[in-house]
Amino acid sequence: MRQLDIGTALSVIFEMPEFLKTLGFNNEPMWSISDANVSELEACLERPFQTFNGTELYPSAANKAAVLFYQIAKGHKLENGNKRTAVVLTLMFLFVNNLWLDMSSDAMYDLALSTANSKAKDKEVVMSKIEKVFGDHIKKISLLDKLFRQI
Secondary structure, three states: OOOOOHHHHHHHHHHHHHHHHHOOOOOOOOOOOOHHHHHHHHHHHHHHHOEEOOEEOOOOHHHHHHHHHHHHHHHOOOOOOHHHHHHHHHHHHHHHOOEEEOOOHHHHHHHHHHHHOOOHHHHHHHHHHHHHHHHHHEEEOOHHHHHHOOO
16 A cells, blocks of 8 residues: 655645535634644654554554544644544545545544544544444545546
8 A cells, every 4th residue: 555645645734625625614724734743744644554573553444544544633733623634634545545435524524523532541442443434434446436536
């Protein structure tokens, strides 16, 4: 799988107001990105690809997407917009890997909200829930889907 690079992630973040309108979120406030935010976001983008003794810690697309989503939604890497950023960057990560999350924007928002509001001690339970939801809703898309189909 391809990792979402920081340049692409930042481009997506800066384009988020327009993208969010397509998901039904209107007039959401924007936030500034500092050098510290960039470093923290970059760490979030790298986390799904961590290994231990040569073995991937997050081997499946659902695992990788879930850890990315959790780290951004729960980690409060930005002053504002962490849940929205988690949703959009997770979708972009899947998209660059020819995958998509076949979920409504309301369901994604609810998942982001419950993740952000969860207790730190419940991390494993929350991660399992996210992985299950993503595993049930990730679908493969083709290049033609990307070019001609409105996702």
